[in-house]
Amino acid sequence: MIKQNHSRTGPSAVGKVSISDDFWSEYIRLVREVVVPYQWEVLNDRVEEAEPSHAIQNFKIAAGVEQGSFYGMVFQDSDVAKWLEAVGYLLETEPDPELEKVADEVVALIAKAQQPDGYVNTYFTIKEKDQRWTNLAECHELYCAGHLIEAAVAYSKATGKNAILDVACRFADYIDRVFGTEPGKLQGYDGHQEIELALVKLYQATGERRYVELSHYFLNQRGAKPNFYEQEWEKRGETIHFPQLSIATDLEYSQAHLxxxxxxxxxxxxxxxxxxxxxxxxxxxxxxxxxxxxxxxxxxxxxxxxxxxxxxxxxxxxxxxxxxxxxxxxxxxxxxxxxxxxxxxxxxxxxxxxxxxxxxxxxxxxxxxxxxxxxxxxxxxxxxxxxxxxxxxxxxxxxxxxxxxxxxxxxxxxxxxxxxxxxxxxxxxGQYIYTVKGEEIYAHLYIGGTAELDLNGTAVKLEQQSKYAWDGEASFRISVPQETVFTLALRLPDWSGAAAIQVNGAEYKVSEADIHNGYIRLKRAWQTGDTVSIAFEMPILRMQGHPLIRQTAGKVALQRGPFVYCLEEADNGGQLFHLSLPATSELSSAFDTGLLGGMQVITGNGVRFDSKHWQDELYRRDADWTTEQTELRFIPYFAWANREPGEMSVWINSMN
Amino acid sequence: MIKQNHSRTGPSAVGKVSISDDFWSEYIRLVREVVVPYQWEVLNDRVEEAEPSHAIQNFKIAAGVEQGSFYGMVFQDSDVAKWLEAVGYLLETEPDPELEKVADEVVALIAKAQQPDGYVNTYFTIKEKDQRWTNLAECHELYCAGHLIEAAVAYSKATGKNAILDVACRFADYIDRVFGTEPGKLQGYDGHQEIELALVKLYQATGERRYVELSHYFLNQRGAKPNFYEQEWEKRGETIHFPQLSIATDLEYSQAHLxxxxxxxxxxxxxxxxxxxxxxxxxxxxxxxxxxxxxxxxxxxxxxxxxxxxxxxxxxxxxxxxxxxxxxxxxxxxxxxxxxxxxxxxxxxxxxxxxxxxxxxxxxxxxxxxxxxxxxxxxxxxxxxxxxxxxxxxxxxxxxxxxxxxxxxxxxxxxxxxxxxxxxxxxxxGQYIYTVKGEEIYAHLYIGGTAELDLNGTAVKLEQQSKYAWDGEASFRISVPQETVFTLALRLPDWSGAAAIQVNGAEYKVSEADIHNGYIRLKRAWQTGDTVSIAFEMPILRMQGHPLIRQTAGKVALQRGPFVYCLEEADNGGQLFHLSLPATSELSSAFDTGLLGGMQVITGNGVRFDSKHWQDELYRRDADWTTEQTELRFIPYFAWANREPGEMSVWINSMN
Known part of the structure; x- marks a missing residue:
């Protein structure tokens, strides 16, 4: 029924990538082994300490297999869709029959909850049957549709099974019959954008051009005068779904003002x-x-x-x-x-x-x-x-x-x-690491793993090994069916000093001419077994904010490589606002294997201001402030709040 | 009907004071000539650019002399009461038959709006007749009663007319019948405290001790368990008057938690x-x-x-x-x-x-x-x-x-x-300048004018001349019916350096023993014609905040005399957060006659940080900050926002 077209039709491809990386593999393992299983339990309300989700239950009720009322946010369905989408990505890189079986059951449930005309939405199906499409500004129907479509594309691509893609296409076809500029159609668009990007993915998965046109329509319609949200609001008697906000009238909130x-x-x-x-x-x-x-x-x-x-x-x-x-x-x-x-x-x-x-x-x-x-x-x-x-x-x-x-x-x-x-x-x-454009392969991120890229019909394989996150180093091994001319464009990160490159073990001197739009371009006839390694200088940077940002005036923040750093009370004591980092202070970085799985920590001499002689007065003149030397210890921002709760600050006072 | 007792019965008296002061007379003139007349127009909805008040109209409707609906906040009545109270104070120091005539008409209107049982409240009389005392937490009935009582005490004291005091007493007597710990009485108290202080004034005006007891009851009842607000909320079906707040359940909001x-x-x-x-x-x-x-x-x-x-x-x-x-x-x-x-x-x-x-x-x-x-x-x-x-x-x-x-x-x-x-x-x-306690007359504020004080039956007259606000100088001339021993206690302000005192033109050397609880005590047998002058050193103070106030860390604020100063964009340009005041910078003060009626302005050398070479980047490393000398100009905080709108800051970065 559906014209399947699994090849990427977009302007440039991201390839098929599996990740094996010092920094990221652990996170992906967590997603696979902890997050996705835990979320499945939550979606089924089997986690006592979590707020109830009811998301699967909503689908069961909408499908008629259980009795009950809708519970949760109006966009509760999207939690199931995002879970299914994540499952799709996981299955794409590593088979897991048990997980796939669970997901297939979810697919069957969603299909059963789909209405005869193609509509899928448990809130409106259970709770407001006659109110479909009456509150696009607030009620997320097309947003939920978009997430369902994204899930369908990911899951069908990973498993080759079309059941959920069928559901998505029937829903999209129904939406296409409801919305548009033609007479009799609803000239609306969703308060929360999502359907627009999802329809492009659906087109890329199926080759059905109507989905691009429908997405284009939603974008074109947004912000048209007279405003659709104001009109639908009046039409439905000025009812409000989220009384704390003024979504129907605050058009900037949902970018419908222009x-x-x-x-x-x-x-x-x-x-x-x-x-x-x-x-x-x-x-x-x-x-x-x-x-x-x-x-x-x-x-x-x-x-x-x-x-x-x-x-x-x-x-x-x-x-x-x-x-x-x-x-x-x-x-x-x-x-x-x-x-x-x-x-x-x-x-x-x-x-x-x-x-x-x-x-x-x-x-x-x-x-x-x-x-x-x-x-x-x-x-x-x-x-x-x-x-x-x-x-x-x-x-x-x-x-x-x-x-x-x-x-x-x-x-x-x-x-x-x-x-x-x-x-x-x-x-x-894996979809964010590379892009292929014409005869150029761009490496945007230095994340270890294997990528199979389609370079105008030639299968190029890149094996990346990376110690990028903490050490700024990465290397690539190229495999090609035959000698192939292309450009390998390696991003020069904005935090980097000079980059040292070796091609097949020999130093390659980067010239200005090699650098274009922030990428070092290596163009040559590549052969299987060719290697490229790159090492970036990774200085500790004192970052400052634009002069018009009043919240960063007189302050600095540290960055090393891709990581922004922060101070935590656990390392530096309380009242972080009393700490200063003198401009002359030397900073050094060292890997702390004992800290939360291991990470680079920055230390340096700082100053703590205090006024020991201050009594109970709230304000005083001639205060006797003391300064004392103190060692400051900065950890990567992403790792904050993994120890005892306390103060945290990215920015620290600087002293000139 | 009412036992009148105009003499002050409290623990210490504030006397009868009229003000003639360089700084304050202008403000009091404004209250008399601008504010009170303007507010009268507003209360009558005759000011086009102001939000509608409807407060007088509410009273007319409640009095049955006009038809219509209630409009405004549930405590709209209190605007009329506060206006009438201000009129009372104005009339006390300077007769104004025209104003008094208008006020008498207001009094008559309020009396007409009073219900047969003594109740006065236009919101409940017009809009929720059967809902009296059902929402004490939110609906301000006793708060409005308190303001009415305060107005009544002030106006009757000034004019000697008892009509409004009669209204107030009838209302208070009714409240006393409704509230209390006795069986059958409501054991509540108002969400917004006000009735409590007003009842004490009513006692002081009438000598009726029941009003003190009623006030004492309201204070004693507050925060008792089980909580009255939670009980009344359940009783009335959990309705809410102010949905943005959670007054019925957030007991701390109205200090009913303990x-x-x-x-x-x-x-x-x-x-x-x-x-x-x-x-x-x-x-x-x-x-x-x-x-x-x-x-x-x-x-x-x-x-x-x-x-x-x-x-x-x-x-x-x-x-x-x-x-x-x-x-x-x-x-x-x-x-x-x-x-x-x-x-x-x-x-x-x-x-x-x-x-x-x-x-x-x-x-x-x-x-x-x-x-x-x-x-x-x-x-x-x-x-x-x-x-x-x-x-x-x-x-x-x-x-x-x-x-x-x-x-x-x-x-x-x-x-x-x-x-x-x-x-x-x-x-x-005038009520805030002096207190008399036993044989001591305390001068708390140095505001020029004449005070007639009752010192245990002896009429002491103090004529104060003051250049205190800008120059730190004041003098007193004493009149007594006969030589009288008392202590004149002059406050030593917390901002002052040494104080120089002259008694009858001769220097009086202040010793440590003269100072008690922050007052310089001059005890002697005073005669008519005796003079005391006092001159305070008025240094420019660099004030700092307690080490635990994170918002003042590394900053100073200037104060000179009673005035805290601020920087305004009108004087210092924009981006005040780029300015610093070095600790070594000399500051000087001068009277600027041309600025908003004249005031002391503080100037000093400061530093402006800027980064001229900053391009479009939001963040960067190795920013090239420049510092330039700039003259900082501080004006008294109270005078801010009287010129073109712009940035303002009390606190400025300090540089060590």
Whole structure:
């Protein structure tokens, strides 16, 4: 029934990659052995200490195999879809018949919950049968559809089984009959972008061009006047699903304030922005829509030049999980949702496919090695939704501006978007390492493993060995069916000093001419057995913020390689705001094997200010401050909050 | 009908004072000529640019002289009462037959709106007739009653007319029949403390001891278990008046979490805390309740040693207009309600009556000369509800953590508690200058004018001339019917260096023994014509915050005399966070006659950090920062936001 087309039809391919890496393999093992099994238990409400999910139960009720009421968020279905998507990625790299059997049962359940017309959504099927498509601004129907489609594409690709892809296509076909500019169709679009990028994946999996057109329609319709959300709101009697927010009228929240091609500032809900941009880049690539690509570049610039944290986090404000204003980057009240940085990685990946430039990969790396990994504990059992750059525990629970900030990762969330999002990203991490474009193979990330890439019909195999994360070293072994001319483009990370390259064991002197858009380009006729090794200088960097960021004025943060560092109370005592790092202080880095599985730790001489003679006065003049030398110890940001709870800060006062 | 007793019966008297002062007379003139007339127009909805008030209209409807619905906050009545109270204070010091005629009509209207049983409240009379006393936690019935009583006491004292006092007593008598521990009575107390302090005033005006007992009952009942608010909430079917807050269940919000004698931390809504403490001090003074006084001292300590801003502002958080945690004093997201500092002044005044100690008067002065005066524009037409210590306009309206912060004073507010509160405080400022205790006359504030004080039956007249605010000088001329021995105790402000005193033109050398609890005590047999002059050294102070206040770490704020200073963009350019004040920088002060009516301005050499070579990068290493000398110009905090809107900061980076 469905025209299957498993070959990648996009503008550039990511290849088939399996990972074997000092740093990442452990995380992927955790996803496989801990996260995905744990999430399955949660989805089935079998974890006592987690908030109830009810997500599988909702599907059972919608499928008519159990009785009961809907429970959970209006987008609860998407938790099941993201789990299934992660399972797909895991099965693609390593068979697991038992897991596949469980997943097949989920597929059968979803298929059974699908309505005769193709519709799938347990909330509306169980709870508001007659209210389909009446509250697109708030109710996530197309968002859930998008996640179901992404799951279907991943799972069918991994297993070769079409059942879930059939469900997805029948649903997409139904959506295509409901939405559009033609008379009688609904001229709406979802409040939370997701369907748009999913439809492109569905097209890439099936070759069905209508899905690209439907995605293009959703993007084109967004922000059209008169505004659809205001109209549907009036039409349904001004009812509100989320009374804390003003989604129907606050059009910036869901980027519906302007047509997408006219948007040049990242505003509103951060996850929505980056999911939208991902789809815009996809559609630009698939259709050659230059205006859309130009808007992608503008929005990228708005995010990474004015509205992003050093850790690759985005979303300065808890209210609306939103962007705020250029250079407004508070470290303590920040939202910095894990999902938002994951979406930023999607966006970066799509831009790299269109126009390889290390700017995109540098940000991708920054988000991945800092905010995303920070989102999960070192044992894979707990998660951060919010990733602050500064935490002062005594005020948490007291000052409500910090109500979203937790000093420790949590087991699960009522709104459980982040844990399964981390799982699916890590399970598919291989898709972010390389792109092939014409006769060029780009290595964006230095993550060990094996990649099978299709270079215009020639199968190129790259075996990467990497000690990149801690030591800045990687090497490649090339296999080709016959001698093949192509360019191997190796990213020069933004944190690196000089890079030393060896080709087949001989030093290769990099010239300026070799470097283009941040990649060192090695063009030659490659043969099987050729090797390339690259070693980056990995200095400890004192990073500073733009002069207009008031929250970083007079401060520095340390970075070494891809990792941003932080101070924790466990190493440095309390009142981190009394610590300073003199500009002249020497810093050194050493691998601490005993720390949370082993990691590079930075130490250096710092200064602690204190006023021992201060009595009870709240304010005084002529205070007698003392300074004492102290050793400062910085650990990678991603590893924070894995010991006893305490203060944490990425930025430290600098002394001139 | 009512036993009138206009003489002050409290533990110490404040006397009859009229003000004639370089600094304050202008403010009092503004209250008389601008604020009170303007507020009258607002209360009658005749000011186009102000939010509608409807407060007088509500009374007309409740009185049956007009038809219509209630409009406004549930405590809208209190705006009329505070206005009438201010009018009383104005009439007490200067007759104004026209104003009195208007006020008499208001009195007649209120009397007409009074129900046969004595109840006065337009919200419940018009809108929820059968719901009296069903939501004490949220609905402010006794709060409004308290303000009506305060107005009645002030207006009857000023005019000698008893009509409004009759209304107040009938209302209080009715409340006394409804509330109490006796069977059949309601064992409740108001969510917003106010009735408690008002009943003490009503007792002092009438001599009716029952009012003290009723007030004592309200204080005793607060926080008793089982909790009254939880009980009434269940009883009325768990309805909520203010859905944004959780008043019925968040017992700390209204200090109902513990019996008042067991409270030792200032928590919850800041205005409620200080109004409660004021009444606790009143009742302690009237009844000798030592446990209550001990709680007052503890709560005072909690506020001023751990939870107060340098400007005398309180309430660190917008949510719930509340205290947060010890040493949590954010300068930008702070609430710092004008009313809260006014309440802190009430509390300080009562403590001064009980136990004169300059600690109370120093805080009173700090709140008065900074946060309270800041609350009103230099033309008396605009007001601050919120008084931040740091404002960065580009993020206002974008980052919702600042939604309560305005960069300019506003004409009126939907919740209009602050403007009439400023008016009534300034109109009664004379009550805060002196107290008489036994054979001691305490001068707490150096505000020019004439005071007629009752020293155990002897009429002592003090004529104070003051150049205190800007120059630190004041002098007193004493008139007594006959030579009288008493102690004139002059406060030594906490900001002062040495004080030079002259008695009858001759230098008086102050010895350590003369100073007690922060007052210089001059005991002698005083004769008419005796003069005392005092001159305080007024150095420019570099104030610093307690080591545990993270928001003031590494910063200083300037203070000279009673005034805290601030930097404004109008004088110093933008990006105030790039400015530093070196510890070695000399500071000087000069009177700028051209600035907003004239004020002392502080200047000194500072340093501006900048990075001219910074391009578009959001973060970079090896940034090339430049420093340039710049003249810093500080103006008194109270005068901020009277020129073009811009950045403001009280605290500036210090350089060691």
């Amino acid at each position: 047509p997408v091609r006219e948007q040049d500032q990242a505003v509103g809900h951060a996850v929505r922005v980056v999911y939208m941009c991902t789809a815009m880049a996809d559609i630009a690539a698939e259709t050659g829509d230059e205006a859309l690509l130009a808007a992608c570049r503008r929005l990228w610039g708005s995010i990474v030049s004015k509205r992003m944290y050093l850790t690759g986090a985005i979303g300065s404000m808890a209210h609306g999980e939103s962007f705020t204003q250029d250079y407004d980057l508070p470290n303590d009240t920040v939202y910095a949702e894990t999902c938002a940085s994951i979406g930023l990685i999607f966006f970066a990946q799509r831009m790299l496919q269109i126009e390889p430039d290390s700017e995109y990969a540098n940000v991708l790396e920054r988000a991945l090695y800092n905010t995303v990994v920070s989102g999960m504990s070192r044992d894979g059992k707990q998660f951060f939704y919010v990733n602050p750059l500064e935490v002062y525990p005594p005020v948490l629970g007291k000052n409500k501006n910090y109500d979203h900030v937790k000093p420790q990762r949590q087991g699960w969330f009522g709104c459980a978007c982040c844990p399964p999002n981390i799982a699916r990203l890590l399970a598919s991490l | 019996p008042v004698r067991e409270q030792d931390q200032a928590v919850g809504h800041a205005v409620r805390v200080v109004y409660m403490c004021t009444a606790m001090a009143d009742i302690a003074a009237e009844t000798g309740d030592e446990a209550l006084l001990a709680a007052c001292r503890r709560l005072w300590g909690s506020i001023v040693s751990k939870r107060m801003y340098l400007t005398g502002a309180i309430g660190s958080m917008a949510h719930g207009e509340s205290f947060t945690q010890d040493y949590d004093l954010p300068n930008d997201t702070v609430y710092a309600e004008t009313c809260a500092s006014i309440g802190l002044i009430f509390f300080a005044q009562r403590m001064l009556q009980i136990e004169p100690d300059s600690e109370y008067a120093n805080v009173l002065e700090r709140a008065l000369y900074n946060t309270v005066v800041s609350g009103m524009s230099r033309d008396g037409k605009q007001f601050f509800y919120v008084n931040p210590l740091e404002v960065y306009p580009p993020v206002l309206g974008k980052n919702k953590n600042y939604d309560h912060v305005k960069p300019q004073r506003q004409g009126w507010f939907g919740c209009a508690c602050c403007p009439p509160n400023i008016a009534r405080l300034l109109a009664s400022l």
